[in-house]
Amino acid sequence: MQAFVGNLIQRKPRRALSPEFKHALAREVLKTERLRVIAVIITAMVLAAALTTADVVAPAILDRVWQGHFPILYVWAGLGGFILFEASVLALISRQLKRDLDVPRVRRYVGAFIETSLPSLLLVAHMTNMGAVPALGFVAPLLYFVFIILSTLRLDFWLSTFTGFVAATELLGLALFHPAARATAGDTMLAAAFLISRSAVIFACGVLAGAVGVQLRRQFEASIAAATARDYVTNLFGQHVSPQVVDRLLAAGSTTSSDARQVAVMFVDIRGFTAAARARTPQEVVDRLDAAFAVLVEIVDRNGGIVNKFLGDGFLALFGAPLDDPDAPRRAVTAAREMLAAIERHNVRSDWPLRIGIGLHFGQVVAGNVGSPRRKEYTVIGDTVNLASRIEGLNKQFGSQLLISDAVRQAIGEDGDATPLGDVPIRGYEQPIRVWRLA
Numbered sequence: 001m002q003a004f005v006g007n008l009i010q011r012k013p014r015r016a017l018s019p020e021f022k023h024a025l026a027r028e029v030l031k032t033e034r035l036r037v038i039a040v041i042i043t044a045m046v047l048a049a050a051l052t053t054a055d056v057v058a059p060a061i062l063d064r065v066w067q068g069h070f071p072i073l074y075v076w077a078g079l080g081g082f083i084l085f086e087a088s089v090l091a092l093i094s095r096q097l098k099r100d101l102d103v104p105r106v107r108r109y110v111g112a113f114i115e116t117s118l119p120s121l122l123l124v125a126h127m128t129n130m131g132a133v134p135a136l137g138f139v140a141p142l143l144y145f146v147f148i149i150l151s152t153l154r155l156d157f158w159l160s161t162f163t164g165f166v167a168a169t170e171l172l173g174l175a176l177f178h179p180a181a182r183a184t185a186g187d188t189m190l191a192a193a194f195l196i197s198r199s200a201v202i203f204a205c206g207v208l209a210g211a212v213g214v215q216l217r218r219q220f221e222a223s224i225a226a227a228t229a230r231d232y233v234t235n236l237f238g239q240h241v242s243p244q245v246v247d248r249l250l251a252a253g254s255t256t257s258s259d260a261r262q263v264a265v266m267f268v269d270i271r272g273f274t275a276a277a278r279a280r281t282p283q284e285v286v287d288r289l290d291a292a293f294a295v296l297v298e299i300v301d302r303n304g305g306i307v308n309k310f311l312g313d314g315f316l317a318l319f320g321a322p323l324d325d326p327d328a329p330r331r332a333v334t335a336a337r338e339m340l341a342a343i344e345r346h347n348v349r350s351d352w353p354l355r356i357g358i359g360l361h362f363g364q365v366v367a368g369n370v371g372s373p374r375r376k377e378y379t380v381i382g383d384t385v386n387l388a389s390r391i392e393g394l395n396k397q398f399g400s401q402l403l404i405s406d407a408v409r410q411a412i413g414e415d416g417d418a419t420p421l422g423d424v425p426i427r428g429y430e431q432p433i434r435v436w437r438l439a
Helices: 003-016 019-057 059-066 072-098 105-130 132-136 140-154 157-177 179-183 192-237 243-251 273-277 282-302 328-348 383-398 406-412
Strands: 258-270 306-310 314-319 356-371 376-381 402-405 418-424 433-438
Touching: 019 059, 019 072, 019 140, 019 192, 072 105, 105 132, 105 140, 105 157, 105 179, 132 179, 140 157, 140 192, 157 179, 157 192, 258 282, 258 328, 258 383, 282 306, 282 314, 282 328, 306 376, 314 328, 328 356, 328 402, 328 406, 328 433, 356 383, 356 406, 376 383, 383 402, 383 433, 402 406, 406 433
Parallel strands: 356 402
Antiparallel strands: 258 314, 258 356, 306 314, 356 376, 402 433, 418 433
């Protein structure tokens, strides 16, 4: 596993759960709570409108169901009061969002208690007019489940459990102690075991809703943390990191912040580009570079490398970093050959043909995250990098396009296309370096 990269990936999820992250998550939960309150208000308004319409169009039906004159005025008063309460909750949430603050926890429990008590008030009226058994088998007890389900959106286990507890307790209390229930205490539907079992189911639904909310919250946190880690990797290694490399980086794990590793270093340079660019507009220059780099970078990605730096009309690519790859030299050579062939094909469709030079060297480098506290960059340092750059520069001397060091030649084994150029003096090096040209 990769020491440096593993540590980065392991650190990022913890950073994603920092106080700042939790604060941002609390804001998102508060926004979800606002949507929940809006949904409750709309539901209450629709219910009031439906009952009013039914009272106007078919009052006899309502009176028959209610077993008496249906009290539409009391319905308006009850639902109107409930809507006003929910509107106050909505105003509080909106105000807290503007202030970048959360709703006090006690206020959440008070709101949950009042909301969950609405079906209880309706059940009291039903039991008084319809009798205990018909009322307990009618609509009101089912409304508890509506508020329990909606409590899931709070993503709070204890709040959902509290909602289920309030619903179960109030239902059981009314079924046992309401005068209409006590008047028919001998009915089997009002047996204590039956009532306790039903209340237990409602309470269990609250617990389950809380568990679902917690699981959703954890998955949301994990998704955000993973996305944050992926963004961090992409930002650290540049935008030109293939999805496959990012996935492997996220799966890596280790402990230290930098390490020494064997890496195949590739330098690519577009020959004569600066001189040719003088006769073009700036936009033409940028467009031509973008088109060429799009072809070349895709090949690097496909062969398991990363483009570490763009150097004007060239770039530095790495094979074997930040992820170990025992086949890095061969992948680098394969990528280099594909790049030469791709540029030739690309030139056929362009009025500005390009010629590239590539230099490859294989050796040990120090890989790490280097920079200031405000900006860091993953980079490789060492003589291997310098020598790869020098080898690429030799393409001008030999009129070639792809040169490799003897270290790369030994790593890839026999290659019939490799032509020895002998020991070549290299600027900055006391001893000449054996170089090979690949067709």
